[in-house]
Amino acid sequence: MADLALIKSAVGDLDEDLVIKTLKEFASSNPPAAEAQQVVAACQQGMDIVGERFESGEYFVGDLIFAGELLTDSIDILKPFIGTGAVVSRGAIILGTVEGDIHDIGKNIFKSMGEAAGFEVIDLGIDQKPETFVEAVKKHSPKIVGLSGVLTLSIDSMKKTIEALSAADLRGSVKVIIGGNAANEDACTYVGADSWSRNAAEAVKTCGSWVA
Amino acid sequence: MSIDEKLKIRDDLLAGRVPKRVFMQLTFTLEAACGLAGLDLKRAHFDEELRKKAMRSICETFYTDTYPIENIRFPAVYQALRAKNWVMSSTGAMQHPEIESFTPDDYEAYIKNPYATIMESILPKIFAGFDTDRAHASVNLAKAYSLLLQTFGQEGAFEAQVSQEFEYVTGFFVGALCEAPFDFLADQLRGFKGITMDVRRIPDLVEKAAEATLPLMLKLALPRKVNPGHIVFIPLHLAPFMRLPDFERLYWPTFEKLVSGISKAGGASFLFAEVDWTRYIDYLAKLPENTIIKFEDGDAKKIKTAIGGRHIIGGFFDPTITLTHSKEECIDEVKRLLEIGMPGGRFYFAFNRHVIDINSVDVKKLQAVCEYVKENAYY
Structure with missing residues (x-):
């Protein structure tokens, strides 16, 4: 051993x-x-x-x-x-960089650390439309949605994505965390997320507290 | 205020003298301009008249002392080159994705002859239009260069026209553009992830590669004859993400030599300190006097105290607060920054980053912010 x-x-x-x-x-x-x-x-x-x-x-x-x-x-x-099936997942996280933004370094760090913490992270990639997040939530029934964005234009896209989740009657079933250089307390309130972070380790900890 | 008064303010600022009023340099991208004017960004990229209409809307809406549009990433040029380092997102915004044009095995050749390695190995990886036979690569280069001249010509003519009309001070930082040698390695060659691995695995090679890059950056920064007022813009990228010992060994030495070299040649550096440089403030204090530094984030008070008597600083103001705070709260934030920055001069008012999406700000409140500075930031 x-x-x-x-x-x-x-x-x-x-x-x-x-x-x-x-x-x-x-x-x-x-x-x-x-x-x-x-x-x-x-x-x-x-x-x-x-x-x-x-x-x-x-x-x-x-x-x-x-x-x-x-x-x-x-x-x-x-x-x-x-082996297979032996590792217990803490739940799924739908993750992606929002529409209009093609940056992915922070998203990828969060993905690595989220998987290390036992989450099943479904990475939708960069520059993803609100509809893509909605479809992914319908398909995978995650506990958490992570929206990433570096540029300030991503704030608007994050808002639209969360509004799309609400319009599809899915907002109540997931916690939403926003991350990246565009994220802060004000942006979190403005877009209607549950939490925010510019720190992947802290973000994973927040996700852990939601599924504890 | 007349253009002569504005020029005097600019000159006083750059010379380290206390000016009549705080100089204002506010910037918006073409993306934001199209958003404000209600025009299609993707069409505007390729339509001069639409671009002019969009850019004019910014000039008419927000007060600033300099031409307020930042538009240097022309998609037609990058598309002619089939570029991988600047691409268009689904909404039309030009962005720099993570690229890797260079593997750890390429360091030795690069250190030996960086220019030849860039020409023969790296450029064809960044620009697929060069990854072909010489005849076609030449045609692609000619197409891209022609488009670059054409578009720059259009933009330059428009800038000259509105600068006269709105009495903008021109040439505040335009002169040349280069990168800190370590940032060049990271942004254009190895990518953020690649350089991060190299810093831990092969720091000796990274150190030598940064040293080999320095002469190229100095060449980019300095024309043969440096005219008075030659200012070199250097956006700083990776230092805030590094550990101090790595910064001290791999980032700082060649960066310091770059800025000092520009200064010794008679130029000045305009640094954009991306993210938060507060922990490196003692290093910035060592740079040649009257280096211009725009800060994205950080402790404005601490930074002003540490370097405000030596360098010209600006930035800090986040225009997106207009979306989430009342007009009075936004003005209060401006007042706070002015109280910190103005004493002793060497301070100008700038957003902490360009406004790239008009939906990320409240136009009326941002107008009020600009007007407040214009009317009240007098010494």
Whole structure:
């Protein structure tokens, strides 16, 4: 069995060499699914440390991007051993950059950290129309909708998207969080979202509180 | 106020003297102009008359001391090049997506000869119109250059016309444009994600690549003969997302050399400090005196205290607050910024970023903000 505490702290420290070396050694032992799932959980706990360090100002956005890549690489190593159906999802999040905006870095960081926290994140991509969000909510019945946008023009699109959810009688069934450079308290109130964040780690924490 | 008085204000500001009134440099994009005029943005991109109508509506609606339109990303040019670094969104806004034109394996060649690497390897990846035989690439370049001259000519003629009509001060920061060497590597070559990986995995190569980029940026910034008043616009991008040791090693040294090099040659730098640079304020304080810095976010008071006696600062005012606050609250925010910024001069009034969507502001309240500064921000 791998050293779970070591994996957790190495992920938290973003020590890529140590994480990958440890996971490859673990994978070479052809581990059972239960053990592989424990290692996945240790990686996720390491991501919690990354989130905490981001919030405390020790880490910055660049570190979150790196952490997302590290987690993706780690899960790729572990995937053949995890098995299917054993991991319990905390629920689905429909995520996308709103119409008119093609930026996706922040959205992708949120996606990585959301998946690390146990959510099933359905990423609609960039520049998505309100109707696309509505259709996705109808299809996947998520608990949360995440609207991303960097440019100030995205505020208007976020508002239209939330209005479209209301018009389709879906607003009451989901929590909506807005994120990205365009998000702030005023924008949150204006567009009719439930919460906002410019910090992916904090946003995932907010989502976690909604499904606790 | 006459154009001569406005020019005197501009000159006093740039020289570090206390001017008669706070200089105003407010900017809107063509997207916002079309929104205000109720015109179709996608059509306007390709129709000079529509663009003029849209841009005029901004001039007629908002007071400012400089030509208020920012429109330099012409889709016809980028489409002729089949560009990947500037593309149109579904609503017609031109945007810079995340691109990667350069892999970690390309560093060695780039460090050895950045110009040749850009010409032979990178440009064909950014512009698909160059990724063909030389004859067709030449035709694509000629088409794009012709469109660039044509559109710039149209825009320039319109700017000259309305600048006379509305008595705008021209050339406040126009002279040249370049990037901090690290930002150039990130924005045009490796992408945000790629450079982030490289900073941790291969920092030695990133450091050398930034050093290799510096002469190219200086060449972009400085003409052979630098005229008095030559100002170089440098939008700053990635530093707020970096850890301090990475910033100190990989970002700051070549950026500082760039700004100092511009200053030594007789020019000045106009920096747009994107996101929040408050934690780097001690570094900005080391830059040559009277560097112009527009701040997107940050602690205005702390920044004014730290560098307000040395540099010319502006920005901070978020025009989207007009959507969510009363007119009085918006004016109060202007008053707060003026109280912080005005003492000692070296302060101008600017939005913290361009207005790119007219629906992201309340037009009447924003008009009131502009009028307030125009009427009240006197020394």
